[in-house]
């Protein structure tokens with residue numbers, strides 16, 4: 001049965017908050033990764049890659065807020081520390097240099113990880129009847145798959 005946030009059980013809320021915090025963490029770490037690559041990318045495709053990485057971090061910056069505010073709407077605590085986010089995130093940071101191709105591959109992996117996390121978060125939300133959270137997760141998962149396609153196309 002479809003439930004609004006107010007009608008969700010305590011267990012349902014904590015399960016949904018958990019997967020949303022995971023989603024926020026990976027979105028935030030990927031925001032930083034995209035900004036890192038926006039700054040440091042080199043090569044003949046500098047212009048378009050510099051712009052693509054900017055599109056990604058701008059999109060992700062807004063998305064982390066939407067996901068965290070959904071946590072608040074259902075009454076949870078939004079993890080708000082970088083250390084806590086890095087701890088949860090399956091996407092890692094990158095330090096040091098990398099080629100343009102290596103950056104594209106790392107960002108592709110991050111987008112695929114995020115798509116899987118958001119698809120899972122949507123499924124868990126749906127399992128508790130929380131269709132409003134499910135809808136947000138589906139939209140985010142689709143965006144990550146779109147960025148994955150953009151990135152994958154460079155490697156063909």
Ligand SMILES: [Fe+2]
Pocket residue numbers: 038054
């Ligand atoms: Fe910039």
